[in-house]
Every structure is written in C-alpha cells, then in structure tokens.
Amino acid sequence: MGTHVIKMPDIGEGIAEVELSQWHVQVGDLVVEDQVLADVMTDKAMVDIPSPVHGKVIALGGQPGEVMAVGSILISIEVEGAGNVREGSEAPPAKPAPAPVSEKPVEVAVVEPVAKPAAVPAPAPTRAAPVARQPDERPLASPAVRKRAWDAGIELRFVHGSGPAGRILHDDLDAYLAQAEQPAQNVSSRYARRTDEEQIPVIGLRRKIAQRMQDATRRAAHFSYVEEVDVTALEELRVHLNHQHGDSRGKLTLLPFLVRALVVALRDFPQINVRYDDEAQVITRHGAVHVGVAAQTDGGLMVPVLRHAESLDLWSSADEINRLAKAARSGKATREEMSGSTITLTSLGALGGIVSTPVLNLPEVAIVGVNRIVERPVVIKGQIVVRKMMNLSSSFDHRVVDGMDAAQFIQAIRGLLEQPACLFVE
Structure with missing residues (x-):
C-alpha cells in the first residue's frame, strides 16, 4: 500500500490561491477515479477537483472556507501500490480531519443553583359579571x-x-x-423577547461577492443615471412574437430585446463597451459585445457571460441566456462562461422596484439595471392614456465615462425600446 498526495492544481489565469468551498468526501471514504473530491472557488467560478486514483481517504488538507495556495496539499489517499510519495520520504503532513463526533452523546453532570419555586398566585376572588354602563354614566365607587x-x-x-x-x-x-403590571411577553408569546444569535462564516461564493462589491465601490467612481421608458409597443411586439413563434422557437422574455438594444446602442458609444485596467492605466475597447447577465442563485448573485451578443438573434440570445442561468444555478458554469464580459445587464424582474443603483462589475465601466414594468397615466398629445412604463437604472465609472456620454447612451437605448422596429434596422 502507498500514499497518493493530491495537491491544489493550477487553475490557470495566474490564480495563486483558491478557497476551499466544500468537501464531497471525508476521512475513511473509498473513492474511485474521476470522483469529485472537493469544490474550490476562484475569482471567476466554482471548480470541481476530481480524484485521479482509486483508494481510501486518509487525510484532508483544509477546512471549508480556508484559502489555500496552488501547490499545497489538498488530500491524501491510500492506494494499491507505491503511490506518488517515494519510500523514505515523508509527504508534507495534511491537516487532520476533525475528530468524529460520537453518535451517543456523553451525559455531563452540571451543577446549577437550585431556584426557589415560583410562588403560585392565589386565585382571584370570584366576582359578579361587570355591569354595562351608559356612555355618560358615572361609575359607582366610594x-x-x-x-x-x-x-x-x-x-x-x-x-x-x-x-x-x-x-x-x-x-x-x-x-x-x-x-x-404584567410584562408584555406574558400576554402573548408572539411578542416575547429573543436573545438568540447565530454567527455565520462568510465563505465560498458569498465571500467572493463581498470582496468584489467592496473592491468595486472602493476603486470605481460610481455615478447612476435613471431614465423612464415607455415599453408599450415593445410589449405588444413581444406578445405577438410569442403568439406566432412561441410554440416552435420558445417564449421570449424582455431580456433578449434589452440585449439587442445594448448591441445596437453601443455601435455609437464604443467608449462604453470597454474594460479599464486602473493599475496599468489602460482602457481596452472591444468590438465584440460580451454581455454579463446577472443571475440569482441559491449561493448568491452570479454573472455568466453571453458572448458575442452582436451575432445572436432574439431566440438565440434567449436560449443562451437560459442555458447560462441554469449552469450558474446548478454550479456547473465554467470559468470561460463566468468571465470576460464587457458590459453587464441586471434585472430584478417583477421585484425590480422603481429605482436601483447597481454596483459595477469591474473592470467594466457600465452596468444597465432593469426595473419592473408598471402601468402609469401618461400625457400624450394633451390626452391622458395608460402606458406600460419601465425605468432603466444604470451605473457608470466616472473615471472613464463622462456624464453626457452616459445619459446619451441610455437615451439611445430608450429610443430603441420605444420604437422596437429600430432594433432590427441595420
């Protein structure tokens, strides 16, 4: 028998350390080749670490939430044969797994002060039923x-x-x-005071989100711009297309139209489809439009990337958005699918509120937020009519994007959404 040591692999992209997110095995488990041993979190995505061998787990190299360097020992497995540790040399010790907890709890005697039994209140004297009084009647009393x-x-x-x-x-x-004089909590347990508290470690995806949000607000000069959009005609077009082609090509949501509007508007505003390296002081303009589409998952917010949105029609865009969202929610999105966006689109759907102030997805310089659609009275040619209205709440990096450029960019998107035929004019 020998020992096979698995080290933290080089994930690529210059990553020097990763966070151990979750173990799928424990000491004593038998594993087979290609079985997933652990999940690790990089700045981009969750990565599975498979086993290259058959064997028995004898030591784990870290605990969930621990940041580990590339090349450090992740796990040790006992295998048939010599393993990859030479005889006479000792493998760097892996951190022992925590001692297993006995299934039978040990009873510990605890000496506590004996409290005096609470006094039992004497029963209240039996009283006659109160007499109802007239509004102006004076109560009888000595x-x-x-x-x-x-x-x-x-x-x-x-x-x-x-x-x-x-x-x-x-x-x-x-x-x-x-x-x-009775305490309020004695009246109803619903209003009883609570003193319990729980400490929750910030690890995995939540830690990455916290780091990125803090980094973005610290480094970028955020400013937000809100524009109201009449999407009545757009909604009519969407409903019509779904009626005509929904069964054969799938139902369209608002997102593919918004992606198309971004693509068309960015033709006139290439200074917004950029990534800004503030350390090197270099702005990189991109001809391709790679749209990050924010997706809520059980672990937190993730932003898979719709690549080359300029080359996709509405249905192709919708299919790819759905596929990416499912991959992100299931934890199966690859690093390539989670990186490289040039602009981000975030939508809260029906919960979108009226106004939001989205945080930039660095190194991008723009993020477009979509609020919910509501019916509002609008004055058109002197007449009050009901229209479907929606706000675009967007944020920009003022270090790179001037206020006028940002406003004109969002107004261009508004014009395209209000006249949706223009989305398809080349």
Whole structure:
C-alpha cells in the first residue's frame, strides 16, 4: 500500500490561491477515479477537483472556507501500490480531519443553583359579571376608592366593578393594577423577547461577492443615471412574437430585446463597451459585445457571460441566456462562461422596484439595471392614456465615462425600446 498526495492544481489565469468551498468526501471514504473530491472557488467560478486514483481517504488538507495556495496539499489517499510519495520520504503532513463526533452523546453532570419555586398566585376572588354602563354614566365607587384611583392615575370607567350594581371596590383596583403590571411577553408569546444569535462564516461564493462589491465601490467612481421608458409597443411586439413563434422557437422574455438594444446602442458609444485596467492605466475597447447577465442563485448573485451578443438573434440570445442561468444555478458554469464580459445587464424582474443603483462589475465601466414594468397615466398629445412604463437604472465609472456620454447612451437605448422596429434596422 502507498500514499497518493493530491495537491491544489493550477487553475490557470495566474490564480495563486483558491478557497476551499466544500468537501464531497471525508476521512475513511473509498473513492474511485474521476470522483469529485472537493469544490474550490476562484475569482471567476466554482471548480470541481476530481480524484485521479482509486483508494481510501486518509487525510484532508483544509477546512471549508480556508484559502489555500496552488501547490499545497489538498488530500491524501491510500492506494494499491507505491503511490506518488517515494519510500523514505515523508509527504508534507495534511491537516487532520476533525475528530468524529460520537453518535451517543456523553451525559455531563452540571451543577446549577437550585431556584426557589415560583410562588403560585392565589386565585382571584370570584366576582359578579361587570355591569354595562351608559356612555355618560358615572361609575359607582366610594370616596376612598375614587381618591385612590385619582392618586394612581386610573380612570374608573376602565375598571370593572364587582360590587352590587357594578360598584367598584378596592379589590377591583388591585386587580386592575396587577393586570397593568404584567410584562408584555406574558400576554402573548408572539411578542416575547429573543436573545438568540447565530454567527455565520462568510465563505465560498458569498465571500467572493463581498470582496468584489467592496473592491468595486472602493476603486470605481460610481455615478447612476435613471431614465423612464415607455415599453408599450415593445410589449405588444413581444406578445405577438410569442403568439406566432412561441410554440416552435420558445417564449421570449424582455431580456433578449434589452440585449439587442445594448448591441445596437453601443455601435455609437464604443467608449462604453470597454474594460479599464486602473493599475496599468489602460482602457481596452472591444468590438465584440460580451454581455454579463446577472443571475440569482441559491449561493448568491452570479454573472455568466453571453458572448458575442452582436451575432445572436432574439431566440438565440434567449436560449443562451437560459442555458447560462441554469449552469450558474446548478454550479456547473465554467470559468470561460463566468468571465470576460464587457458590459453587464441586471434585472430584478417583477421585484425590480422603481429605482436601483447597481454596483459595477469591474473592470467594466457600465452596468444597465432593469426595473419592473408598471402601468402609469401618461400625457400624450394633451390626452391622458395608460402606458406600460419601465425605468432603466444604470451605473457608470466616472473615471472613464463622462456624464453626457452616459445619459446619451441610455437615451439611445430608450429610443430603441420605444420604437422596437429600430432594433432590427441595420
């Protein structure tokens, strides 16, 4: 028997370290060739690490959430034969797996101070049913009871009397005061105070999102621009196309039209379809339009890339967007599918609100946000009509994009969406 040591592979793209996201095996497990051992997270995507051998796991090299250098020991596997560790040389020790927890919990005696039993309140005296009063009727009470109520700031009209004819007695005041002094949480458990708390490690995709968002807001000079768009004609066209071709070519959402509008508008604004390397102080303009399409997953927000959007028709664009979104949500998106975008499109769909301020996806210099469609009254030629309206909430890097260019770019998109026939005029 020998030991086969698997080191953290070189993922490529100059990556020096990765985060160990999840183990799929534990010490003692038997593994086969090509079985996934662990998931690691790079700046771009989640990567599976398969086993190159058959054997038994004898040591793990890290814990989920740990950042590991390329070339460090990931896992050690006992194999038939000599393995890849020469006899007489010791493999660098992998970190031992945490000791297994016994299935039978050990009972530990804990000495606690004995609390005195709570006093059981005496049962309240049985009272006659309160007498209903007329709105202007003065409650019956003795002068002593009235003075006591006055001193305590009690309005007698709120006190139920148990005496003859509903007369308010001292016992009634005592009961009223006792009820007022009860803690609110005793009234209903729904309002009970909570003191529990939970600490959740920020690891995996959530850590990458946090790092990228913090980096983007720290480095880029964000400014946002919001434009209102009348999409009534666009929605009519979309519904018509789905009616005519939906069964054979698939249903179209709004996203393919927005992608097409980006492609057409960027022809006149090439200074926005760029990536800015602020360390090298170089702006790279791209002829190809690679659109990052933000997709929400169980782990967090991911941005797969619709490559060469300029070469896709509406249905091709829709199919590729759906495929990329499914790959991102299932964790199967490749590094190539998660990198290289030149501009990003983010949509919250029905939850899009009225206005948003999206954060740039560096090194891009523009991100276009789509808010939800609502029906609003609009004045057209002196008449109030109901139109389908939508806001575009976009952010730009002011280090590279001037305010006028940004405004004109979004207005160009608005013009294309309001006159959708222009989307198809070459």
